[in-house]
Amino acid sequence: MSDKTVRRRRAVLALLVVLSLLLLTAYFREAPGGRLHSIQRDFLTVVSPIQDGANKALKPVRDLFSWFGNTLHAKSQLAQALKQTEKLRRELVAEQAEKRSYRELLALSHLDQLGVGDYHPVDATVIEKDPNVWYSTVLIDKGEADGVHRNDPVINSEGLVGKVAQAAPDGALVELITDSSMGVSARIGTGQATGIVQPKVGDPNDLLLGYLPSNTQANPGEWVVTSGTITPSYPSLYPPGLLIGQVTSVDEESAYKSVNVHPVANLHNLDIVQVLTTGAGTRASNLSQLAVSLPAGQNAPTGGGEQLASTQVGG
Amino acid sequence: MNGAAPGPLALRLGALAFVVVSFQIGVVSEVPVFGVNAELCALLVAFAGLLCGSMVGAACGFAVGLFIDLALLQTLGLTSLIFTLIGYWCGRLRELRDPQSPLTPLLLGVSASALSLVGYSLMEFMLGVDAPVSFELLREIVLGVLVNAIVALPMWALTRRTLEGALPEDPRRRRRRAYTTGGLSPLSKA
Numbered sequence: 001m002s003d004k005t006v007r008r009r010r011a012v013l014a015l016l017v018v019l020s021l022l023l024l025t026a027y028f029r030e031a032p033g034g035r036l037h038s039i040q041r042d043f044l045t046v047v048s049p050i051q052d053g054a055n056k057a058l059k060p061v062r063d064l065f066s067w068f069g070n071t072l073h074a075k076s077q078l079a080q081a082l083k084q085t086e087k088l089r090r091e092l093v094a095e096q097a098e099k100r101s102y103r104e105l106l107a108l109s110h111l112d113q114l115g116v117g118d119y120h121p122v123d124a125t126v127i128e129k130d131p132n133v134w135y136s137t138v139l140i141d142k143g144e145a146d147g148v149h150r151n152d153p154v155i156n157s158e159g160l161v162g163k164v165a166q167a168a169p170d171g172a173l174v175e176l177i178t179d180s181s182m183g184v185s186a187r188i189g190t191g192q193a194t195g196i197v198q199p200k201v202g203d204p205n206d207l208l209l210g211y212l213p214s215n216t217q218a219n220p221g222e223w224v225v226t227s228g229t230i231t232p233s234y235p236s237l238y239p240p241g242l243l244i245g246q247v248t249s250v251d252e253e254s255a256y257k258s259v260n261v262h263p264v265a266n267l268h269n270l271d272i273v274q275v276l277t278t279g280a281g282t283r284a285s286n287l288s289q290l291a292v293s294l295p296a297g298q299n300a301p302t303g304g305g306e307q308l309a310s311t312q313v314g315g
Numbered sequence: 316m317n318g319a320a321p322g323p324l325a326l327r328l329g330a331l332a333f334v335v336v337s338f339q340i341g342v343v344s345e346v347p348v349f350g351v352n353a354e355l356c357a358l359l360v361a362f363a364g365l366l367c368g369s370m371v372g373a374a375c376g377f378a379v380g381l382f383i384d385l386a387l388l389q390t391l392g393l394t395s396l397i398f399t400l401i402g403y404w405c406g407r408l409r410e411l412r413d414p415q416s417p418l419t420p421l422l423l424g425v426s427a428s429a430l431s432l433v434g435y436s437l438m439e440f441m442l443g444v445d446a447p448v449s450f451e452l453l454r455e456i457v458l459g460v461l462v463n464a465i466v467a468l469p470m471w472a473l474t475r476r477t478l479e480g481a482l483p484e485d486p487r488r489r490r491r492r493a494y495t496t497g498g499l500s501p502l503s504k505a
Contacts, residue, residue: 013372016399023381023392030443036391043385051340051386065346129344130387135387166388173388203451205350238485253377268347 010147032166037218041168044139048127053129053143066269083312098190099247119153119239119276122146126270127171136162136179136199143171147277151237156273158265159243160184160226164275172275176267178205179245180226185228185236188218194227197244197261205267207245218259222247239276324371324481329365331477332379335359335499338384338437353427353457353466356383360402361427362420362474369406376402390442410498424462424467432456 027036097160124142142148151166154174162176178199178243186197186209195212209224224247228240245261339355346352356379364372380395405423408414433456 009370013373013399013403016373017396020377020380020396020399024390024396025392027391040385040388040391044388047386051337054337058338062345065342069346119327123452126440128340128387130389139388203449205451315425 037166041166043167044173045170048139048141048168051139052125052127079087085203090277093235101228102218114198119193119278120147120315121274122148122277124172124273124275126273129270136176137165138176138273140172140174140273141170142275142276145169148172148275149277152278153238153242153276154273155242155276156265156270159245161270163237174273174275177263177265178267179208184244185227186224186240187212188224188247189222190217191217195256195258197224200300202261205263206248207263208258209247209261209263210256212257212259214252214255214257216255216257218247218250220247220249223264224259224261324367324483327365327478327481328375329378331474332359332375332382336379336382336386340383348462348465349458353456353462353463354431354459355466355470356380357398357401357427357431358424358463358467358470359474360398361405361423362471363406363478364402364407365409365420365423366475366478367406368410368483369403371483372402372404372406374402376400378396393435393438397431397438400434401430404430407414417481420471421464421467424470425464428460428463428467429456432459438492 087289094171124140126138128139155160166173182199187194193216195209200206200208208251226238226242245263248260251258362374363375376398380398383394
């Protein structure tokens with residue numbers, strides 16, 4: 001091989017590596033509204049219709065693969081589901097009675113806590129899912145044109161899925177609750193103690209409800225739900241009562257109690273989700289705007305304003 | 316890198332890369348096997364390097380990585396960097412060793428997958444993601460490599476079939492053929 005070819009080969013490698021490092025550094029340092037981020041959003045706007053079409057065209061193939069897995073899994077779930085249905089039926093009767101009492105109390109004490117009624121649900125289809133274990137994000141086919149904005153909560157029929165991290169005109173990036181930048185304030189069942197649900201470090205598929213008072217009662221199998229706004233100083237982006245997951249085990253080693261939570265939403269098989277968009281002027285909208293407008297200096301490098309929004313405001 | 320018009324090769328490679336990345340994002344990432352997803356893009360880059368050489372491998376890796384980073388709103392440059400190095404390394408393997416064993420694609424696919432997954436982990440640690448080395452992470456990496464080993468041979472067949480006819484002529488391979496037929500052998504001249 002001639003010297004010229006060797007030099008050219010090395011030059012090409014060096015050029016590409018330097019270019020990658022420059023992109024990486026520039027992207028990492030700039031704010032979420034920076035030039036590279038907007039190029040990404042523009043690119044998404046261009047490829048979104050193509051990906052949407054490809055997603056629909058490839059759905060039968062995906063369904064075929066899923067069918068085999070689901071059939072095997074369904075049988076093992078059937079007995080468990082029947083048992084759970086029976087238990088839930090009993091609980092429902094008790095819950096309905098409690099709900100009536102709760103409404104009466106709410107009306108009496110004029111608690112205008114943020115509820116789901118403040119949101120306008122927008123149905124969206126998941127068009128891309130990040131294949132990488134490091135990123136817990138999905139792309140949906142609804143964006144700013146449909147009223148979707150950054151920090152809007154995202155749910156599906158099973159429970160809380162995540163929140164909108166970035167919104168483009170025709171699509172949006174949704175950070176799942178298993179993303180390392182997420183944090184949602186939650187409580188166990190009907191208990192009063194609240195903690196923060198975060199992804200379990202080292203296990204991207206599980207969650208940890210931490211910072212619970214040490215005297216909190218927690219048992220495996222109990223449901224974990226969003227707590228909503230507890231104090232006006234730390235308002236939550238999420239309405240209260242959204243199902244997050246189920247307690248699998250309890251850890252009492254530290255001063256705070258923490259429990260392991262398995263997310264109830266099947267985050268590996270998301271197809272249709274619902275974005276809880278906020279109308280202008282509502283309290284939910286004001287919260288989202290507050291989260292977006294937080295000073296850039298307080299933001300974490302990877303999560304931008306989302307992390308702070310989730311743990312402090314959204315928390 | 317000699318003996319082939321770069322136009323058709325770039326065209327075929329570009330089309331193949333677009334189809335594979337779309338399939339990866341649209342289908343493969345939605346179908347977990349043993350709890351993990353196959354990573355066809357790393358295999359494509361590795362095989363492009365093995366078939367076309369280091370420069371094409373590196374360029375293909377950079378382009379595929381950039382496309383993934385842009386399409387998935389990931390940290391720009393991260394996948395490009397890892398895939399560029401994988402493509403280049405596989406290309407150099409071809410230029411220096413020219414492995415002919417039928418198991419080469421399988422071993423190369425496994426190595427490229429391992430490099431890709433470990434590379435991602437290292438880069439993410441350096442970028443500050445809060446996730447220490449744990450059993451779960453190691454399990455994900457090992458299972459990811461195993462799943463990629465399963466799909467490596469079909470992916471190799473697809474890549475080779477698509478690029479066949481537009482591949483560059485390798486001087487080492489040409490020399491070997493000439494020796495085999497006796498055309499350029501010094502013994503035949505004696």
